[in-house]
Amino acid sequence: MLPKFSHVRPDSLRKALSFLDENEARIHGGGTDLIGCLRDRIFTTETVVSLSAINELRGIEPTADGGLRLGATATIAEIAENPTVVAGYGALADAAGVVASPQLRNQGTIAGNLCQKPRCWYYRGDFNCLRKGGEICYAYEGENQQHCIFGGDTCFIVHPSDTAPALAAHGAVCRVSSPSASRSVAVEALHVPPSVDPRRETVLEDDEIITEILIPKPPAGLRASYRKVRDRASWDFALAGVALALVFDGDTVASARVFLSGAAPVPWRAVGVEKAIIGTELDNATIDAAALATVDGAEPLAKNGYKIELFKGLMTEQLEAIRS
Amino acid sequence: MAKKKQHTPKPGSGVTRRGFLGSVGAGAAAVATGVTSRSEAVPEITDPEEMVQTALKINGRLHRLLVEPRWTLLFVLRERLGITGTKAACERGECGSCTVLIDDRPRYACLTLALEAEGSEITTIEGLLEGEELGEVQQAFVEHDAFQCGYCTPGQIVAAEGLLRTNPAPTENEILHGMSGNLCRCGAYQHIVNAVTHAGENRKDGGGS
Structure with a gap:
C-alpha cells in the first residue's frame, strides 16, 4: 500500500499551478515514476496534483514555423506512433519506441520522461545516498556496473531518459510555467549535473510545470x-x-x-x-x-x-x- | 483441443464472499471518515484520511464506490470489487501480471491510481469472455499451450488483446516488441508468440470480437 496522500485532478493549468503552493505537492503526469517512487519511499508527498484532466497540456501538433509541439502529457506511445514524428524527427521516434515497455509507453508522458528520477539501485534502495540527503554516493566504491563514465563528480548515476538525448539532439525547448511567470528551457539545459547540485535532477522550481516541448522545423538534409x-x-x-x-x-x-x-x-x-x-x-x-x-x-x-x-x-x- | 465451455462466473454477477467483505469494509470506512464528492465544478483536494466517491467503468459495467486517493486500480479491482483475474505480483510496473486495458491500450493497474481511471473504459481478463465462452485470445492460449503455471497468463492475454486491437496482424518481431512488458518466469514465450500469431490470424479472417 502506498503512503497516504491527498489527490487533486484539476481541469486547467491555472488551477494546477495554484495547487503547487501546497506543501510537498508532487506532479502526476502519467504516474509511472511517481507511483514507483512513492511505493519505494524515495520520497513522500502530502498532495498529488494530477495533470491528466488538463486538455491544454495534451496533443501533438505542428507549429506555425514548421516545427512540432508536444503537449507535456502526450504519451510516449503517442509520440512514437505520430506520423510527423516518424517522418521528420528520427531520433525522437527511435527513442520513444524503445522507452520501457508498451504498458509504460501507453501511460508515461513526455514531460515525465524528461523529469524522471534516477534509476541507480542505491538511490532506489534502502541507502541514504548523497542524492537523497545523505553524505556519500554508494555507487562510487560499490556496484557501479551501470553507472556513469562522464560527469560523476559526487554522484555517479546515469540519466535514465531515452527521449531527453533525442530531444536535445533535435534542439527542442521546454516551455515552463509557474503561478507567476513562464519561461523557456532548452532540453539540453534542463538537467542539473552533480557538480552544480547532486540533489536535484532538473532546473525546474517546485512550483513550475513543463507545459509543452517545442521542436524546431527539421532542417533540409x-x-x-x-x-x-x-x-x-x-x-x-x-x-x-x-x-x-x-x-x-x-x-x-x-x-x-x-x-x-x-x-x-x-x-x-x-x-x-x-x-x-x-x-x-x-x-x-x-x-x-x-x-x-x-x-x-x-x-x-x-x-x-x-x-x-x-x-x-x-x-x-x-x-x-x-x-x- | 476442441473449444469447450468454461464454468467461469460472469464478472460482477452474484455476491462473492470477497466482494461482500470488500463492500462492507468500504462502507464502514466511509461512515468513519466522511465522504468527499468529486462532482463539484471546482476541484478540491481530497483529504488523505477521507474516502472519495468515484465511478469506474469496468468490462462495460459502472461500479460506484469509495476509494482512498492512494488506492491503485489493481487494489480496487482485486480487494474491493473481487475482480481477481487481474493478478498482483511485483506491484512496481516491472512484470506485467496486472495488465488491463484502459481505453483499449494495455497499462499496468499497479501503477494506475483508481482515481486516474475514472472516465475511462477499463477491460480486465474477465471482460474478454464472449458470454460463457473463452474469447479468441484466451482460446488461442489454451490451444497453443501458452502457459505453465498460469500466473502471468491473464496479463499476457490482456496485453495480446491490446496489441491486436492496434495491430491485428503483427509480425513475430512486432509481437516480441508488443508483448515485451509481460514476463513469464516459466519461459513459455515461444508458445505465447504462437498463440498471439494465431489469434491475430483468426481476427484478420473475421472471427474476432
Missing part, C-alpha cells in the same frame, strides 16, 4: 537516429545510447548535434564527436576518430570499463548506418 544498448533486447534502461541529428549537404556533414545516454548523470553532449565529423563525408578514418572522441576524457569506475568499448562500437555502427 537532416538525418537523425537514436539507439540504445541494454542488458537484454527489450524493456531495460540504456547501458549506452547515442542520439544523432546530422544535417547533410550532399554527402558532407554540415552540422551535427550528438548526445549520449547511459554515459553521465545528464544527457551528455559529445562535442568531440561533433567536431570530428562536421565538414567530413563520414569516411572510415573519420568514424574511427569519432569513436575515439566519444570516450575522450571518460573516467570509468571499477566495474563499468566495458562502457568504453561499448560506446566506441555503438558510435561506429550508428555513424556507418547514418552515412549510407
Whole structure:
C-alpha cells in the first residue's frame, strides 16, 4: 500500500499551478515514476496534483514555423506512433519506441520522461545516498556496473531518459510555467549535473510545470537516429545510447548535434564527436576518430570499463548506418 | 483441443464472499471518515484520511464506490470489487501480471491510481469472455499451450488483446516488441508468440470480437 496522500485532478493549468503552493505537492503526469517512487519511499508527498484532466497540456501538433509541439502529457506511445514524428524527427521516434515497455509507453508522458528520477539501485534502495540527503554516493566504491563514465563528480548515476538525448539532439525547448511567470528551457539545459547540485535532477522550481516541448522545423538534409544498448533486447534502461541529428549537404556533414545516454548523470553532449565529423563525408578514418572522441576524457569506475568499448562500437555502427 | 465451455462466473454477477467483505469494509470506512464528492465544478483536494466517491467503468459495467486517493486500480479491482483475474505480483510496473486495458491500450493497474481511471473504459481478463465462452485470445492460449503455471497468463492475454486491437496482424518481431512488458518466469514465450500469431490470424479472417 502506498503512503497516504491527498489527490487533486484539476481541469486547467491555472488551477494546477495554484495547487503547487501546497506543501510537498508532487506532479502526476502519467504516474509511472511517481507511483514507483512513492511505493519505494524515495520520497513522500502530502498532495498529488494530477495533470491528466488538463486538455491544454495534451496533443501533438505542428507549429506555425514548421516545427512540432508536444503537449507535456502526450504519451510516449503517442509520440512514437505520430506520423510527423516518424517522418521528420528520427531520433525522437527511435527513442520513444524503445522507452520501457508498451504498458509504460501507453501511460508515461513526455514531460515525465524528461523529469524522471534516477534509476541507480542505491538511490532506489534502502541507502541514504548523497542524492537523497545523505553524505556519500554508494555507487562510487560499490556496484557501479551501470553507472556513469562522464560527469560523476559526487554522484555517479546515469540519466535514465531515452527521449531527453533525442530531444536535445533535435534542439527542442521546454516551455515552463509557474503561478507567476513562464519561461523557456532548452532540453539540453534542463538537467542539473552533480557538480552544480547532486540533489536535484532538473532546473525546474517546485512550483513550475513543463507545459509543452517545442521542436524546431527539421532542417533540409537532416538525418537523425537514436539507439540504445541494454542488458537484454527489450524493456531495460540504456547501458549506452547515442542520439544523432546530422544535417547533410550532399554527402558532407554540415552540422551535427550528438548526445549520449547511459554515459553521465545528464544527457551528455559529445562535442568531440561533433567536431570530428562536421565538414567530413563520414569516411572510415573519420568514424574511427569519432569513436575515439566519444570516450575522450571518460573516467570509468571499477566495474563499468566495458562502457568504453561499448560506446566506441555503438558510435561506429550508428555513424556507418547514418552515412549510407 | 476442441473449444469447450468454461464454468467461469460472469464478472460482477452474484455476491462473492470477497466482494461482500470488500463492500462492507468500504462502507464502514466511509461512515468513519466522511465522504468527499468529486462532482463539484471546482476541484478540491481530497483529504488523505477521507474516502472519495468515484465511478469506474469496468468490462462495460459502472461500479460506484469509495476509494482512498492512494488506492491503485489493481487494489480496487482485486480487494474491493473481487475482480481477481487481474493478478498482483511485483506491484512496481516491472512484470506485467496486472495488465488491463484502459481505453483499449494495455497499462499496468499497479501503477494506475483508481482515481486516474475514472472516465475511462477499463477491460480486465474477465471482460474478454464472449458470454460463457473463452474469447479468441484466451482460446488461442489454451490451444497453443501458452502457459505453465498460469500466473502471468491473464496479463499476457490482456496485453495480446491490446496489441491486436492496434495491430491485428503483427509480425513475430512486432509481437516480441508488443508483448515485451509481460514476463513469464516459466519461459513459455515461444508458445505465447504462437498463440498471439494465431489469434491475430483468426481476427484478420473475421472471427474476432
